[in-house]
Amino acid sequence: MSRVRVHNLSVSLDGYATGEGQSLEAPFGHAGGRLHEWLFATRAFRAMQGETGGETGADDAFAAQHDPGIGAEIMGRNKFGPQRGPWRDHEWKGWWGPNPPFHTPVFVLTHYPRPPLEMEGGTTFHFIDATPEEALRRAREAAGGRDVRIGGGPTTVRRFLEADLIDHLHLVLVPIVLGRGVRLWDGLEGLERRFRVESVTTPSGVTHLTFTRP
Amino acid sequence: MSRVRVHNLSVSLDGYATGEGQSLEAPFGHAGGRLHEWLFATRAFRAMQGETGGETGADDAFAAQHDPGIGAEIMGRNKFGPQRGPWRDHEWKGWWGPNPPFHTPVFVLTHYPRPPLEMEGGTTFHFIDATPEEALRRAREAAGGRDVRIGGGPTTVRRFLEADLIDHLHLVLVPIVLGRGVRLWDGLEGLERRFRVESVTTPSGVTHLTFTRP
Numbered sequence: 001m002s003r004v005r006v007h008n009l010s011v012s013l014d015g016y017a018t019g020e021g022q023s024l025e026a027p028f029g030h031a032g033g034r035l036h037e038w039l040f041a042t043r044a045f046r047a048m049q050g051e052t053g054g055e056t057g058a059d060d061a062f063a064a065q066h067d068p069g070i071g072a073e074i075m076g077r078n079k080f081g082p083q084r085g086p087w088r089d090h091e092w093k094g095w096w097g098p099n100p101p102f103h104t105p106v107f108v109l110t111h112y113p114r115p116p117l118e119m120e121g122g123t124t125f126h127f128i129d130a131t132p133e134e135a136l137r138r139a140r141e142a143a144g145g146r147d148v149r150i151g152g153g154p155t156t157v158r159r160f161l162e163a164d165l166i167d168h169l170h171l172v173l174v175p176i177v178l179g180r181g182v183r184l185w186d187g188l189e190g191l192e193r194r195f196r197v198e199s200v201t202t203p204s205g206v207t208h209l210t211f212t213r214p
Numbered sequence: 215m216s217r218v219r220v221h222n223l224s225v226s227l228d229g230y231a232t233g234e235g236q237s238l239e240a241p242f243g244h245a246g247g248r249l250h251e252w253l254f255a256t257r258a259f260r261a262m263q264g265e266t267g268g269e270t271g272a273d274d275a276f277a278a279q280h281d282p283g284i285g286a287e288i289m290g291r292n293k294f295g296p297q298r299g300p301w302r303d304h305e306w307k308g309w310w311g312p313n314p315p316f317h318t319p320v321f322v323l324t325h326y327p328r329p330p331l332e333m334e335g336g337t338t339f340h341f342i343d344a345t346p347e348e349a350l351r352r353a354r355e356a357a358g359g360r361d362v363r364i365g366g367g368p369t370t371v372r373r374f375l376e377a378d379l380i381d382h383l384h385l386v387l388v389p390i391v392l393g394r395g396v397r398l399w400d401g402l403e404g405l406e407r408r409f410r411v412e413s414v415t416t417p418s419g420v421t422h423l424t425f426t427r428p
Contacts, residue, residue, distance in 0.1 A: 014399035179403025185228035189393025
C-alpha cells in the first residue's frame with residue numbers, strides 16, 4: 001500500500017504553522033520567511049527552484065525527502081493561493097509560475113470546484129470538494145502506486161491527522177514564538193501514541209521530528 | 215547583578231507546561247508524569263529526592279543546573295499546592311514533605327498572604343501578594359547576591375517573561391500533544407528576539423532549548 005506523507009512542515013514553539021494575514025505579497029502572513037529559513041538554505045529547496053548551491057547537511061537530507069516516491073499531492077486551497085470564496089481571479093495559477101515544482105497531479109481541496117489546470121512539467125491542479133478520505137482515494141488512483149503527499153497548509157494536515165490517514169509526518173520545530181496564525185495541534189491530543197517519534201536538532205537550530213506509523 | 219533563571223520547564227508540542235485538572239493526586243493534572251519522564255530518570259533529580267542512581271548523560275547535565283548559584287525561588291501558588299481561593303487547609307505545606315528540595319527562601323505568589331512556613335533544610339515559604347517586579351526585589355534581597363529561580367508553573371513563568379525579567383530560560387520540549395492544560399506561550403510573540411537561542415535533542419527524545427539574554 002502506498003504511504004501518505006507530510007514533509008517539511010515547519011511549526012513555531014507555540015504551534016503555528018503559518019502566520020496571520022495571508023496575502024498575495026505574504027503567502028505565510030506575518031510569519032514572512034521565518035518558519036522556512038532552514039529550508040530556503042538547503043540544496044534540495046534551491047534545486048526545486050531551478051537554482052544551484054545550498055547547504056548539504058542534515059536539514060538538506062530531510063528537505064530532499066519531499067519528492068522521491070511521490071505520485072500525487074493533496075493541498076488545501078490556502079496553499080494554492082490567497083483567494084477565498086468563489087473564484088474571481090481565474091488567471092491565478094498558484095504561487096509557483098508556469099512550471100510548478102510538483103510534477104504530479106495535485107488535488108486542491110476547495111468548496112468551489114472548477115476545471116483542472118494543466119501546467120508545464122507534469123503538474124495538473126484538480127480542484128475538488130471532498131472529504132479527506134475521498135480526496136485520498138482520488139489521489140491514490142492518480143499516483144499509480146506511488147505515495148501521496150499531504151502538502152499543507154496546517155488546516156489540511158490537521159484534518160488528515162484527525163482522520164488518521166497519515167503514515168509519515170515530518171515536522172520542523174522552529175524556535176520562534178509567532179503569537180498568531182493557523183495552529184496545527186488543535187484537536188490532536190495524544191497524537192504521539194499512534195506513531196513512533198524521533199527528534200533531532202540540526203546546526204541551524206531547528207528540530208526535525210518524524211512521526212512514523214509503527 | 216544576580217541573574218533570574220528558569221530551569222527544567224517542560225512543554226508539550228502544543229505549548230502546554232502542565233495538564234488540565236490539578237488535584238492532590240495529580241499535581242500536573244491529566245498530563246501525569248508525561249512531561250517529566252526525562253527528568254525523573256536523571257541522577258540530579260533522584261539526588262534531590264534523596265535517592266541514588268539515575269542517568270548521567272545530557273538530560274542530567276541540564277537537570278543539574280537547577281540548584282547551583284540559586285539563593286531564592288519564586289513560585290506560583292499552583293506549584294505550591296492544589297488549593298484555590300482563601301487558605302482552608304493550613305496543614306498543607308507543599309508537595310515535598312518536611313524537607314523540601316529548595317533549601318533557600320521560596321516566595322509563593324498568592325492573593326492570600328499568610329505567615330511564613332519554616333521547613334527543615336533551609337527552605338522557608340513566604341506567601342506574598344506582589345507584582346513580578348516587587349516579588350523579584352524581595353527575592354533578590356533574600357538571595358544575598360545569588361541568582362533567583364522562577365520555579366513555575368507556566369502562568370508564573372509567562373508573567374515574568376512578559377515583564378522581561380528573565381535572563382536564562384531552560385525549556386524542555388517533549389514530543390507529545392497534551393491537548394489541554396496551561397499554555398506557556400500566550401502573549402509572548404517574538405520572545406526569541408530578546409534572547410540567544412540554542413536547541414539540542416538528547417537520546418531520550420526531548421529537545422532542550424536555552425534562551426539566554428545576550
